[in-house]
Amino acid sequence: MTQSSPHSRILTVGTGAIGAYYTWRMQQSGHCTVTAVCRSNYEAVKTKGIEIQTVAWGEGPHVFKPEHVVKAVPSETYDYIVVCMKALPDVYSIADIIAPAVEASPNAAIVLIQNGIGIEDPIKARFPRNPILSAIAYIGVTQNEIGVVYHSGMVQRLIVGLFEPIEGVDTASALKIFGDICKDGGIDTIVADDIQNYRWQKLVWNGAMNPICILSDLWTVSNVLADPKYKEMVLRTKGEIVALAEALGYPMPSTLIETSMSTSARLADGYKASMVVDLEEGRPMETEVILTNPIRIAEERNLTHIIPTWYQLYKDLIKYFAKRQAKKGSL
Structure with a gap:
């Protein structure tokens, strides 16, 4: 990305190990600001940020301090709503959880960094005009204590692609800008034509x-x-x-x-x-x-x-x- 590239507002929903690591690197790109939704770790993250223990970026210390830390999804405008919660449709509805932000952000792209097949369908049904970027993470990260994320090894790959084109919506730009943010943040990023x-x-x-x-x-x-x-x-x-x-x-x-x-x-x-x-x-x-x-x-x-x-x-x-x-x- 260049100096003239757009500056993006990112909302991270599910700031556990994967959400913290990847959006830390996105913020390091200098092309975005991050609002992190934290629940059990809210107080720790609000006060001290999240310590990232990794050998992939030198000795550190590495601390991820989101620009904003919130307890629930806010009704505010974002360019990307990055979902890093586990895909558990029999336990909760991701669409319901992110609804306040999506409804306030009719042009936002929804990024699903989750495992499994069919994760995009409920989001598409609820928000048919928002681009859905489907992403797969290959990384070993754990949050064994609140506010501390441990990254094992050097692998930090993210494969991301467009779920479906939407008539009249510039989904290609949404994908390209997000891919560039990840790459410029040092994430090993593959932008895929066929994410499925x-x-x-x-x-x-x-x-x-x-x-x-x-x-x-x-x-x-x-x-x-x-x-x-x-x-x-x-x-x-x-x-x-x-x-x-x-x-x-x-x-x-x-x-x-x-x-x-x-x-x-x-x-x-x-x-x-x-x-x-x-x-x-x-x-x-x-x-x-x-x-x-x-x-x-x-x-x-x-x-x-x-x-x-x-x-x-x-x-x-x-x-x-x-x-x-x-x-x-x-x-």
């Missing part, structure tokens, strides 16, 4: 590893890969998800499964898939967008025969959750 293809690529890992880690009772990725039976199941399940994606018109890279397995093998001992961590912590899991939505598509298209292992894993996982809930309720 990348969503299915990430689903190959999430869709296979999450249910197998839980149902095998092995919990960690390294334990699963060390067991020949479950390692073979992971391979088979990933292959089925690739086959489903391609049947739906999303060609997958020929090396995707090999790369996915090698990446998994390099993860630290004790690394747990996201749904495992949420299960242990008693938090809602992204079952709907990682499993239910893509499997529902397979059912609607009569393609479940392509995913026999994954389909059975999904059914078994639903039964597993029901038994845990029944056991919990009887205590």
